[in-house]
Amino acid sequence: MASKQGVKSRRFGFNSSKTCNSPSSKSPSSPSSSSKIVPFDAQRAKENVTVTVRFRPLNQREIQQGEEIAWYADGETVVRNENNPSVAYAYDRVFGPTTTTRHVYDVAAQHVVSGAMEGINGTIFAYGVTSSGKTHTMHGDQRSPGIIPLAVKDAFSIIQETPNREFLLRLSYFEIYNEVVNDLLNPEGQNLRVRQHTQGTFIEGIKEEVVLSPAHALSLIAAGEEHRHVGSTNFNLLSSRSHTIFTLTIESSPRGKNSEGEAVTLSQLNLIDLAGSESSKAATTGMRRREGSYINKSLLTLATVISKLTEEKPSHIPYRDSKLTRLLQSSLSGHGRVSLICPVTPSSSSTEETHNTLKFAHRAKHIEIQAAQNKIIDERSLIKKYQQEIQCLREELEQLKRGNVTVQSKDTEEDNIGLLKQKLEDGQVRLQSRLEQEEEAKAALLGRIQRLTKLILISTKTSNSTTFPNRPSFRRSHSFGEKELAYLPYKRGDFILDDENIDLYANLEGNYVTADDSFKEDENAKKYGLLNWLKSRTSIKSVDHIYLLREEHKILSGEVVLHSSTLKMLSEETARNPQNDQIHVEIKRLKDEIKAKSEQIGLLEKQISRSLTASVNMDRSGVSQVKSADKGIIQEKLKQKICECESLQETITTLKQQLADAMESINFSNVVNHSQHLSLTKDYSSELYLDKGNANFTNGGTVLQAKISEIEQLKQKVAELTESKEQLELRNQKLAEENSYAKGLASASVVELKALSKEFAKLIDYNQRLAAELAATKNLTTQRRSSGSVQNARRESHARLKRNDQAGSNSDIKRELALSKDQLYQKEIEIQRKMLTMKLKCRV
Numbered sequence: 001m002a003s004k005q006g007v008k009s010r011r012f013g014f015n016s017s018k019t020c021n022s023p024s025s026k027s028p029s030s031p032s033s034s035s036k037i038v039p040f041d042a043q044r045a046k047e048n049v050t051v052t053v054r055f056r057p058l059n060q061r062e063i064q065q066g067e068e069i070a071w072y073a074d075g076e077t078v079v080r081n082e083n084n085p086s087v088a089y090a091y092d093r094v095f096g097p098t099t100t101t102r103h104v105y106d107v108a109a110q111h112v113v114s115g116a117m118e119g120i121n122g123t124i125f126a127y128g129v130t131s132s133g134k135t136h137t138m139h140g141d142q143r144s145p146g147i148i149p150l151a152v153k154d155a156f157s158i159i160q161e162t163p164n165r166e167f168l169l170r171l172s173y174f175e176i177y178n179e180v181v182n183d184l185l186n187p188e189g190q191n192l193r194v195r196q197h198t199q200g201t202f203i204e205g206i207k208e209e210v211v212l213s214p215a216h217a218l219s220l221i222a223a224g225e226e227h228r229h230v231g232s233t234n235f236n237l238l239s240s241r242s243h244t245i246f247t248l249t250i251e252s253s254p255r256g257k258n259s260e261g262e263a264v265t266l267s268q269l270n271l272i273d274l275a276g277s278e279s280s281k282a283a284t285t286g287m288r289r290r291e292g293s294y295i296n297k298s299l300l301t302l303a304t305v306i307s308k309l310t311e312e313k314p315s316h317i318p319y320r321d322s323k324l325t326r327l328l329q330s331s332l333s334g335h336g337r338v339s340l341i342c343p344v345t346p347s348s349s350s351t352e353e354t355h356n357t358l359k360f361a362h363r364a365k366h367i368e369i370q371a372a373q374n375k376i377i378d379e380r381s382l383i384k385k386y387q388q389e390i391q392c393l394r395e396e397l398e399q400l401k402r403g404n405v406t407v408q409s410k411d412t413e414e415d416n417i418g419l420l421k422q423k424l425e426d427g428q429v430r431l432q433s434r435l436e437q438e439e440e441a442k443a444a445l446l447g448r449i450q451r452l453t454k455l456i457l458i459s460t461k462t463s464n465s466t467t468f469p470n471r472p473s474f475r476r477s478h479s480f481g482e483k484e485l486a487y488l489p490y491k492r493g494d495f496i497l498d499d500e501n502i503d504l505y506a507n508l509e510g511n512y513v514t515a516d517d518s519f520k521e522d523e524n525a526k527k528y529g530l531l532n533w534l535k536s537r538t539s540i541k542s543v544d545h546i547y548l549l550r551e552e553h554k555i556l557s558g559e560v561v562l563h564s565s566t567l568k569m570l571s572e573e574t575a576r577n578p579q580n581d582q583i584h585v586e587i588k589r590l591k592d593e594i595k596a597k598s599e600q601i602g603l604l605e606k607q608i609s610r611s612l613t614a615s616v617n618m619d620r621s622g623v624s625q626v627k628s629a630d631k632g633i634i635q636e637k638l639k640q641k642i643c644e645c646e647s648l649q650e651t652i653t654t655l656k657q658q659l660a661d662a663m664e665s666i667n668f669s670n671v672v673n674h675s676q677h678l679s680l681t682k683d684y685s686s687e688l689y690l691d692k693g694n695a696n697f698t699n700g701g702t703v704l705q706a707k708i709s710e711i712e713q714l715k716q717k718v719a720e721l722t723e724s725k726e727q728l729e730l731r732n733q734k735l736a737e738e739n740s741y742a743k744g745l746a747s748a749s750v751v752e753l754k755a756l757s758k759e760f761a762k763l764i765d766y767n768q769r770l771a772a773e774l775a776a777t778k779n780l781t782t783q784r785r786s787s788g789s790v791q792n793a794r795r796e797s798h799a800r801l802k803r804n805d806q807a808g809s810n811s812d813i814k815r816e817l818a819l820s821k822d823q824l825y826q827k828e829i830e831i832q833r834k835m836l837t838m839k840l841k842c843r844v
């Protein structure tokens with residue numbers, strides 16, 4: 001495979017000696033070379049897609065499964081196979097597992113971003129298998145912000161460093177999920193159509209937001225991420241199931257009075273986080289498999305498009321085979337800078353997948369691009385539109401200012417002194433009120449100018465230079481830290497925004513304007529959790545909305561006031577000059593405008609009241625939710641405390657009881673000790689008595705002695721009683737045992753009795769049958785004797801034999817009968833005996 005790549009490289013005129021600075025790298029043209037590194041031309045690299053490979057460290061799963069390193073970074077530009085060192089590929093740069101995303105940005109993305117700020121389209125995309133680290137590289141996390149936040153930060157930093165130009169930034173963010181385009185900034189923008197325009201492909205109805213600061217842009221992305229399709233797979237807990245494209249549209253124009261008519265540069269910076277290709281090992285089912293097949297299909301189309309683009313005379317390039325390639329057509333076909341970052345895993349379990357990524361990356365390296373600045377002077381330029389509107393408003397304001405003077409001088413010219421005096425007297429109050437109205441209108445116009453100006457971003461620095469500053473390719477010092485660029489809290493971890501220092505931008509007058517304070521509120525809110533942050537975000541949003549509506553209302557009211565005052569002027573003029581048709585036409589136009597604007601004002605008032613109600617409801621519901629949640633928690637805590645109190649009280653009672661017992665026993669033992677002591681010292685006491693005559697002490701000892709003997713007696717009694725109680729209990733137990741034994745015996749006897757009765761009945765029956773048989777035999781003998789004596793000798797002898805048999809049988813029967821009777825008798829005796837025993841036992 002490597003040799004095949006080597007052939008291709010030669011066709012593109014690559015020179016290995018220039019690029020492969022790794023000591024082990026050799027020219028692929030050398031047939032004897034054991035190491036075939038597929039190189040590229042460093043000179044041409046400037047015109048080619050920048051291709052970098054980023055290794056991630058082995059993850060926990062791979063370590064646990066004992067995976068080994070299959071691919072590794074050999075120096076700064078070569079990726080080599082561990083098992084087959086002859087397989088190696090060279091790229092613009094290869095980053096090892098410890099490289100930071102900031103470094104990746106500086107090498108692989110910064111030039112694309114600065115190009116986009118100068119009007120050259122730029123595309124940066126991450127391509128790789130699932131779980132290789134694409135999202136980690138493009139989005140990152142709090143500790144390590146990805147390419148997207150770093151690019152956004154850099155864009156604003158460039159604005160700050162370019163005081164001679166004005167910028168307008170817009171962003172859109174969408175995903176391609178199962179070949180369906182969904183707007184991530186607008187949940188209602190689902191299944192949007194991709195349309196072709198003479199100037200390129202675009203998405204119909206996609207929402208674009210003008211962004212004012214990095215935090216503003218990042219909060220929009222974070223909000224968009226909420227809607228992105230993410231799911232867990234065998235390989236990645238948070239696997240991207242869609243390709244996402246973040247587009248920053250940059251317009252810029254020279255700043256200053258002489259800039260009129262100068263072209264505006266318009267460019268797009270696309271930052272793409274592709275979904276990862278999935279191997280058959282993924283073993284997915286259902287929805288995941290469906291997603292996987294869409295992902296693989298679109299990535300295959302991307303690979304085919306790239307492969308075709310590297311052909312010398314490419315035939316049909318299948319851009320239209322997938323939405324992804326359709327949307328990337330303009331970038332891939334060489335109209336801007338492209339940077340391809342390929343995150344890979346070194347793990348041996350993904351050797352083949354990583355190899356495919358490396359081959360894809362190597363092919364992409366051969367795409368040639370001709371990056372050029374886009375200059376436009378047409379309606380697409382929003383910055384021009386805003387600038388023109390600002391200009392018109394400024395002129396209107398100027399006219400308004402001049403109008404006062406003109407009216408006054410005209411009046412003085414036309415009226416004679418008498419009339420002028422009269423008019424001055426009559427109209428003094430009127431003029432005063434008109435001046436006030438005009439002041440209001442001016443304020444409204446100024447407000448609008450300021451709002452529009454806010455959208456156009458300019459540096460706070462002053463400079464006479466008219467070109468873009470030369471930006472060093474190495475890392476610049478930024479005016480704001482990494483922390484604030486991390487994303488807002490979302491599925492991928494807790495992120496924090498810190499907007500300090502970042503949101504300084506200036507209005508046209510050159511005064512610094514601090515960014516929306518709401519972002520600072522955000523930070524405070526975020527410190528207290530996501531819920532609070534979201535609440536504050538929502539309320540800030542609604543407050544902003546109401547503010548804007550009110551502003552709009554003010555502007556319209558100002559305009560109505562202005563029109564009304566002009567109308568008055570014209571009406572006066574008509575009175576003086578009724579023939580002037582032009583004035584009539586103007587009056588009509590003004591009336592229509594006033595009517596239309598009044599209607600708009602009416603609508604705005606309704607909107608404001610609706611928004612106010614909604615915001616109040618939202619606050620209330622938020623507060624009530626929080627209150628009910630708090631109440632629940634408090635009640636829970638209260639219950640816990642009550643339980644704790646109860647158990648403590650129980651413990652106290654037990655302890656009190658124990659204390660009382662202990663005190664009692666202490667008293668008792670004291671008494672015993674004391675008495676023992678006394679008894680021991682009795683003789684000595686007697687001696688004392690004798691010696692000292694201490695009668696009281698002796699008496700006390702005697703009383704105690706009596707008490708002790710009483711206690712002893714009681715103790716003995718208690719012991720006796722306990723003993724007899726124990727004996728009684730033992731007896732009781734024995735009796736209970738005997739009782740249960742007797743009961744068991746009785747029930748057994750009943751059963752036995754039943755069996756015996758049955759047997760007895762059987763024997764009686766048998767006996768009766770035997771008796772009947774005996775009687776029948778006797779009868780037969782008698783009958784034969786009486787039936788005649790004339791029998792022949794043979795028959796007689798035969799009959800004799802038979803009789804003998806019968807006699808034998810009769811005697812057998814008799815014997816059996818006697819035996820049976822005997823058995824019966826025995827059984828009867830046994831039954832009677834058993835019954836007697838049973839009765840006796842039952843009685844016991």
Ligand SMILES: Nc1ncnc2c1ncn2[C@@H]1O[C@H](COP(=O)(O)OP(=O)(O)OP(=O)(O)O)[C@@H](O)[C@H]1O
Nearest residue numbers: 056129130131132133134135136236239240275276
């Ligand atoms: N360079 C790296 N350093 C440390 N951890 C990394 C690195 N790259 C990726 N990871 C970690 O690996 C895991 C997978 O990474 P990530 O989600 O970025 O993969 P992916 O390629 O976007 O996957 P998918 O295509 O499934 O969305 C994450 O937990 C991520 O934090």
